[in-house]
Amino acid sequence: MKDIEVSADVHGASLSSPMKNLIGMKQTYEDRLRLILAALLFMAASCATASTALAQNGWTATRRGEEGKDLNTVFFADQKRGWVAGDNGFVSRTDDGGRTWAQQPVGTNEAINDIYFRNKDDGYILAGNRIFNTRNGGAEWREIRRFSAGEFGGAEPELYSLRFSGKKRAWIVGAASRRDVVVDSLLIYTDDGGASWVRQRVPTKEELIHVDFVSDKLGWAVGASGTILHTEDGGQKWIAQTSGTNATLYHIDLRNERVGWAVGERGTILRTTDGGASWSPVVVPVRSTFLSVQFVDEDQGWIVGRGGTILRSEDGGKTWVRQESQTKQNLYALFIDKKNGWAVGGNGSVLQYER
Incomplete structure (x- = not known):
């Protein structure tokens, strides 16, 4: 190898051609290495972005x-057995x-507003002014109660939501209407597993849309004009809670005796951490009407609503991000378990989410 000559000029040392060539080769190698590293980083970022997008x-x-x-309602008794229901008694x-899915006959052409199973066999359906029950997983449904306008001063009853608070006690909420105008709220309960039903008076005449119980004593109901009702004694007495809104509330979900959420029209999300003694609004950049909310634990929850809206929270409902639903159909109901999520809505839509 020839000696490397170094000469000086007024600007300092200058390098001979062999050294320049060696350095040029080194710079080319380093440039290539930088390009490879940049490509690897880009691929990693792309994979992370793709994973996030998939999530x-x-x-x-x-x-x-x-x-x-x-389709207005969805319920799963376990990870395999589930039902969807909606218009025309479907x-x-x-x-x-x-x-795979198989249609089950119910014996009504009324829209089904709610379906609820206590286990894989014992289930209930609300359709118009009627209650249906099955004891064999829906293979056969029988009408167990039909309410008439005569029982409500001539106003037509409509039943919206049903929940059991104990082995034999269940609650139904709804409304009574004349000429499609709501004139009174409905709160009806059974103490004998559905053999008989009794109306319970409550401090509102607003339409009641959804009911939820976290124990045999503690329950909530929500409805029109921001109505939230609460009981602490198993339904003997219901009191109004202050929601801070006049928006219609369509759904409520309580995780325990203190923490819960309610959702409704005009992008309304309410959150409580004291059992409803106070409700705080959660601001989100979405003005859609929200129709259902469900949390699977203290942190993770979902909301669905009109126009295919789906929101997800991972911090107990303090903040929400929008998820792509692949549909613009209204989404009326939601069911989330440990592994899967289900949402149903317009035009027979069923959405599944694998967690």
Whole structure:
């Protein structure tokens, strides 16, 4: 190898051609290394972005109901057995976690507003002014009670939501209307597993839309004009809680005796950490009407609503991010368990989410 000559000029040392060539080769190698590293970093970032997108876009949409008809409610008794129900008395059941569905006859053409199972066999349906029950997982449904206008001063009853608070005690909320105008609220209960039903008077005439119990004593109901009702004695007495809004509230979900959420029209989300003694609004950049909310633990929760809106929270409902639903259909109901999420809505839409 020839000696490397170094000469000086007024600016300092200058390098001979062999050294320049060696340095040029080194710089070319370093440039290539930088390009490789940059490419690897780009690929890693792309994978992370794709994973994030997949997490945010994990809902897949299919149609399981009748075309042009809404699915209004969904319930799963376990990870495999579930039901969806909606307009024209439509009910469909899956026994394999949603891979296949089979329609079940109920015996009504009324829209089904709610479906609720105590276990894989014992279930209830609310359709118009009627209550249906099954003891064999929906293979057969029988009407167990029909309410008439004569029982409510000539006003037509509509039943919206049903929940059990004990082994034999259940609650139903709804409204009584004349010429499609709500004139009174409805709160009805049974103490004998549905053999008989009794109306309970409450301090509001507003339409009641959803009811939830966390124990045999503690329950809440929500409805029109920001109505929130609460009982601490198993329903013997109901008191009004201050919601701070006049927006219609469509759904309420309590995780325990203190922490819960309520959602409604005009992007309304309310949160309580003291059992409803106070409700605080949660501001989100979405003005859609929210129709259902459910939390699976203290941190993780979902909301669905009109226009295919789906929101998710991972901090107990303090903040929410939007998820891609793959649909613009209204989403009326939501069910989330440890592994899967389900949402149902317009045009027979069924959305599944794998957590």
